[in-house]
Amino acid sequence: MEKFIYIALFAPLVGSLIAALFSTQSKMVFTGWFTSFMLAVSMYASLNLLYYVYTEDISLHIVLFDWIVIGNLDIPFGFVVDHVSVVMMSVVTVVSTMVHIHSIGYMEHDKGFNRYFSYLSAFVFSMLVLVMSDNFAVLFIGWEGVGVCSWLLIGFWYHKESATWAANEAFIMNRIGDLGLLLGMFLIYWNIGSLQYDIVFAQFSTLETSTLIWIGALLFLGAMGKSAQFPLHTWLADAMEGPTPVSALIHAATMVTAGVYLVVRSNELYSLIPEVGYAIACLGAFVAIFAASMALVNNDMKRIIAYSTLSQLGYMFVAAGLGAYWIALFHLATHAFFKSVLFLGAGNVMHAMHDELDIRKMGGLHKEMKATSYIMIIASLALAGIFPLAGFFSKDKILEAAFYSDATVLWAILWITAGLTAFYSFRLVMKIFFGKANYSEELHPHEAKSFVIAAMIPLAILAVIAGWFEHSFVEFVTKILPTWETTNLEHSTAWKLILVTSAIAIFGIAVAVFKYKRDGFSKSWEDTFIYKLLSNQYYIPKIYEVCITKPYYAISVWVWKVIEIKFIDASIDGLAHFVNKMGVRFRPIQSGNLSSSLRLMTFGLILGLVFALVLSVL
Structure with missing residues (x-):
């Protein structure tokens, strides 16, 4: 199976390098389809590895070459495919393949077509290096690689000042977090003498608690930058200046979840310092409701979905902080499917509306874009956590984890956020697809090309069925992650939690549908202090x-x-x-x-x- 590791890792790099050869030339459709094919090859290899690790219950480890060997410092360029990394590999390659195919249609008239696909495939390669690494040093190479590619893609339209500004903001914000990650790595090596996961995780229990707290806090600072947690959160919404498929891949499904992956991967550390874990959970709960509140009033289609991503990242950190690592990873996977397809649907709408982003200038698009409308409704239902879609299973597990941990305040915050999520999700759907058409008669909205819709369908299907594999998922990943079961929770209590959470989600949807089926809220609402506070992002920028x-x-x-x-x-x-x-x-x-x-x-x-x-x- 070793060959599949190399194929999964290097196929995107080959695609990127081939596309780069034509980066300064005029559009060549070949580059789009070739890079998509190489991503499909990587996806095939990743899914094969997933099946092999699942059936054989073993981890695969390879050393590509000796990298840094100086005195007692020995860092190989090695990779590990285990129960956690193979899940991330599968999620990354599946979403990336569909985003590449979708991008062929989305970027068809762009002069930088070839350059775009070179950047996008380079990002996937960097992300795979990050998740497959067997030590913190190689992880850091991938960590910085995705940062550079994100900067290139956010500022892809460099002739726009807003795009270059957003790219620089994202890059600088991430450098703040990366300094924390580097210092954490230095502390690990200083105290343990190695950066290899297996050696480091085995030695954590021998260190003093104060040292562990410093290491845990510094590593989480790196996670805060990459996953855009408060106060390093402002870059994510501004990153919507890049092409929409970039937002689907990088700023919803993969790179922004790297911080969650780092905490999950370092579970042996955070299990020893539950006080730091609880602080992470508290920050996650704050970010969840903080970002959801800003999505309530925003009128920029992509920014609403971006704030939703911030909010869902907060949910993931609550689970990880409370020690429910497999639940955090589960929500990471399900969220990748329904959030990426939401962004791709937004891309379809932008094309139909000549790049218009203001939802107040849309409406009534359902009859013109039925396929996109149905897919975005399905993704929004999954995001809202409605049974039996994927979001229901993963989000409810996070709420159960908070309740089981006696974190009642955190549970209440997440419960309220669930209602807000359902409301702003269907506010978006209603303002775009239903109600009165508010766009100019000169526009003639039309559905995206058939292969673009075809690329979205697998993600939409996964947004529906991914949660059905909960029991198989927990059985698989808890081979190396701590088991977290709400066994002390009475069956009736668990059902009550599910019903209460579902009730507030359904209520949020109902309010959105009822209000925006007509004219929405009155104009006087926009003159209130709360509206101005939320629309100006609490004046934090x-x-x-x-x-x-x-x-x-x-x-x-x-x-x-x-x-x-x-x-x-x-x-x-x-x-x-x-x-x-x-x-x-x-x-x-x-x-x-x-x-x-x-x-x-x-x-x-x-x-x-x-x-x-x-x-x-x-």
């Missing part, structure tokens, strides 16, 4: 601008003008002028006259002898 960005810029300008120009540059220029003037003054002694040269030599010799004599006396 403004606070960052006033308290961080502008002061930092002012300090930078002062340092440039005073320190660099007046001190450093002036000192160097002054030294240069001094040397030049001395050269001008001493130039006459180089007359070429032999007598003058001999006199100078004699003078220098006498001066040297006098200097030596003085030193000997002293």
Whole structure:
């Protein structure tokens, strides 16, 4: 099975390199289909590995080559395919393949068609390096790789200032988190002398609690940056400046969940420091309701879905923080399917509406785009957690985990968030597909191409059925993850929790359908303080601008003008002028006259002898 590991890992890289050869040339459909084919090959290999690990119940490990060998430091470039990494590999390759195919239709008129597919496949390769690595150093290579590719893809339309600004914001925010991850890695090596997962995880129990808390907090800081957790969250919504399929792949299904994967992978560490885990869960619950509240009033189609992603990441961190690692991984997988297809559906709507994003300028598109409408309704039902779709199974398990852990406040926050999620999901559906058509008569909305819809169908099916495999999933991943079962929860109590959660989700949907079937809420609502607070993202971007960005810029300008120009540059220029003037003054002694040269030599010799004599006396 070793060959499948290499195929799964390197097939996207081959596609990326081939597409890169044509990156400066005009559009070639070949690059889109070739990279999609290579992703399909990677998906086939990943699913084969999933079947093999599931049936044989073993992990596969390979060392590609010795990477860093200096003294006692020995870091191989190795990969592991076990019960956790193979799940991530399968999710990444399945979603990536469908996104690549969808992108062929979405990017068909773009001048950067070839370059786009090179970037997108390079991202998938980096993501696979991240999830398949067998040590923290190789994980960090993939971690930075997905960051670079995300920067390239967010700023893909570099002629737009808003796109380049968003790309830089995402890159800088992630650097803050990456510093934490690096410091955590340094602490691990300093105390254990290795970065290999199996060695490190086995040695964690020998370290002092204070050291473990520092390591856990620093690793989570890295997860906060990558998964856009408060206060490093602002970049995710702004990242919607990139092409919509990029949002589906990177900012919904794969890269943003890397932080959750890091916590799940490091479960042996966080199991030893439950206080840090509880802090992670509290932050996750806050982010869940915080992001959901902003989605309630936003009118940008892609940003609503982005805030939804933030909210669902909060759910995942609640589960991981409370020690329910398999539940966090389960929701990660189900969320990848229904959220990615939501973004792809939004891409279809954008094409039909000539890149319009304001949902207030849509409406009545169901009759023109029935396939997209049905798929987005299915994905929205899954997101809302309605039985029997995938989101119902994974989200309810998180709420059960919070209730079972006696984290009543966290459960209440997640329960309220479930209602808000259902409301804003169907507010989006109703404003786009139903009600009065608010778009210009000059527009003629139309359904996406058949192969684009075909690429979305597998993800929509998975959004429906993925939750049905809950028992097989838990049996599979708990071979290496801690078992978490709500065994102390009475059967009747578990059913009551399910009914209560389903009730608030159905209520949220009903309110959205009822209100937006007509004209929605009154205009006076938009004049209230709460609406302005939510629509302005709690004024956090403004606070960052006033308290961080502008002061930092002012300090930078002062340092440039005073320190660099007046001190450093002036000192160097002054030294240069001094040397030049001395050269001008001493130039006459180089007359070429032999007598003058001999006199100078004699003078220098006498001066040297006098200097030596003085030193000997002293």
